[in-house]
Amino acid sequence: MTHAIQVRGLTKRYSGVEAVAGIDLEIEQGEVFAILGPNGAGKSTTVEILEGYRKRDSGEVSVLGADPGRPTRQWRSRIGIVLQTNEDAPELTVREIMRLYATYYPSPRDPDDVIEMVGLTESAHKRVRQLSGGQRRRVDVALGVVGRPELLFLDEPTTGFDPESRRRFWDLISGLAHDGTTIVLTTHYLEEAETLADRVAVIAQGKIVALGDPATLGGRATAKARVSWAGGSTETDTPTKTVLELSERFEGEIPELAVVRPSLEDIYLRLIEPS
Numbered sequence: 167m168t169h170a171i172q173v174r175g176l177t178k179r180y181s182g183v184e185a186v187a188g189i190d191l192e193i194e195q196g197e198v199f200a201i202l203g204p205n206g207a208g209k210s211t212t213v214e215i216l217e218g219y220r221k222r223d224s225g226e227v228s229v230l231g232a233d234p235g236r237p238t239r240q241w242r243s244r245i246g247i248v249l250q251t252n253e254d255a256p257e258l259t260v261r262e263i264m265r266l267y268a269t270y271y272p273s274p275r276d277p278d279d280v281i282e283m284v285g286l287t288e289s290a291h292k293r294v295r296q297l298s299g300g301q302r303r304r305v306d307v308a309l310g311v312v313g314r315p316e317l318l319f320l321d322e323p324t325t326g327f328d329p330e331s332r333r334r335f336w337d338l339i340s341g342l343a344h345d346g347t348t349i350v351l352t353t354h355y356l357e358e359a360e361t362l363a364d365r366v367a368v369i370a371q372g373k374i375v376a377l378g379d380p381a382t383l384g385g386r387a388t389a390k391a392r393v394s395w396a397g398g399s400t401e402t403d404t405p406t407k408t409v410l411e412l413s414e415r416f417e418g419e420i421p422e423l424a425v426v427r428p429s430l431e432d433i434y435l436r437l438i439e440p441s
């Protein structure tokens with residue numbers, strides 16, 4: 167496998183604040199990688215360094231084989247960035263702004279195809295300022311992908327989306343990943359990370375406190391399960407045995423039976439607890 171991103175010993179300090187305190191990271195080509203962490207954990211600082219928009223203090227960083235500390239125009243054209251807010255050109259129509267952005271890249275996607283991809287065909291003739299918050303966000307995403315990036319950074323992409331738009335957006339991202347785009351996603355929605363990400367890193371106080379597949383992160387898959395039924399519940403390492411015993415006790419169906427492992431959110435909250 168080829169690495170899209172390699173980071174060793176990354177640090178960044180603002181006056182008095184150690185925002186990034188020694189991060190090591192490898193992201194494979196074609197991977198969807200989510201970065202989770204509380205406000206102020208150092209996510210944006212890390213991502214901005216990878217995007218070539220912030221200087222690091224120390225560490226080795228390679229993004230698409232180059233040092234983002236010395237970004238070239240050609241390197242930038244291989245990267246798509248969707249920031250938290252984009253107030254670009256509110257007077258242009260969706261189609262105009264897409265066509266304009268497409269001219270910035272050497273081998274762009276067809277602007278109309280991208281408008282279709284993000285579900286804005288009906289609104290293509292509208293000015294950006296006339297769109298709803300969720301529609302504007304889709305324009306942001308469309309602008310991030312029109313240049314056919316090899317690597318796409320998404321910063322809290324679905325903030326303000328209704329549940330249906332969020333699911334549609336997830337399908338769009340899965341499609342891009344399926345076509346080989348590497349995606350780095352920061353999000354506060356754990357369900358989003360769980361749905362989209364091959365791996366997640368949890369950052370707290372400038373350090374990675376857990377890294378792995380969302381299904382097994384922080385010992386999730388082997389954590390005790392909670393078995394509950396009408397009238398009782400228990401935490402156990404052997405939920406199958408508990409269910410069999412309950413089934414005997416109830417002589418068949420167990421009323422209101424549920425077996426749950428900790429959610430990604432439960433694990434996440436445990437991981438970020440200050441020690």
Ligand SMILES: Nc1ncnc2c1ncn2[C@@H]1O[C@H](COP(=O)(O)OP(=O)(O)OP(=O)(O)O)[C@@H](O)[C@H]1O
Binds near residue numbers: 205211212
């Ligand atoms: N330009 C700056 N000058 C001084 N301190 C900064 C600057 N940018 C960030 N910080 C500080 O660095 C720390 C990490 O900030 P960062 O924005 O990277 O966190 P974050 O994880 O992205 O947070 P959020 O989830 O709120 O976006 C915070 O303590 C923040 O106050």
